[in-house]
Amino acid sequence: METLFVNKATNKEELEKVFAIRKTVFVEEQNCPPELEWEHEEESVHFLALMDNQPCGACRWRKTENGYKLERFAVLQEFRGKRIGQALVAAALSDLPEDAHYIYLNAQLTAMPLYARFGFVAEGPQFEEAGIQHFKMVKKG
Template sequence: MSIMEILEVKKISSQEELEKAFAIRKIVFVDEQGCPPELEWENEDVSTHFLATMDNQPVGACRWRKTDAGYKLERFAVLKEYRGKRVGQALVAATLADLPVDAPYVYLNAQIDAVGLYSKFGFAVEGEQFEEAGIQHFKMVKK
């Protein structure tokens, strides 16, 4: 690993970039975590998508969308070999920076392992632990 690895997060603007994001999500959620594929591919057309690259290699993805409740951050996925390299933090920061400044209610469903990451950005656990796609989660709300 070189010290010069360049981590970038950009808002997806092409079908090619979107397919790279979907490929990452398939590896992480469907293959690695066993999520049902039909649950993974929903609301894509109403979401704003992001792709993280390291040295121009796609390494992470996420999205946000407006819901009846507010703005929901979703589908944060980082390839296993790039975890612990601040990719998740870069994705969260980029997503939050892209939301409207007056976004009144920002929330997400965090896998238990990711609660610490989101809390660094001002999210707080709200309510009881629950299961989504066979994985334990907490709802977290930006304070």
């Protein structure tokens, strides 16, 4: 039985694993410009997913002027389809302050069903970010 843990990444070693996962998924696999990928790191709360002690996924949340934004959900290709994305969303949501009234994210089209399971609803028009189609999604209830 595979063991999956999602922990807050707090030290340099854990953060380096988070950034390595994001680099693999966003910069190398999805061809996102690296300079778009590395922003707002300091004010963000980062999470690292480990499956059988192997780093396999990452995400973060941060407070913005609009509310709380969940971002940078990334799961390494060889670990996809193992509910890691769900575990990351659940961990990020449970870590938000109790008074987090407005929670949102920008979802790649393929990830929208995942976020919908957690009560996120698409709002507004489809848009492109780093060459990839997205919808803004807002958590309802």
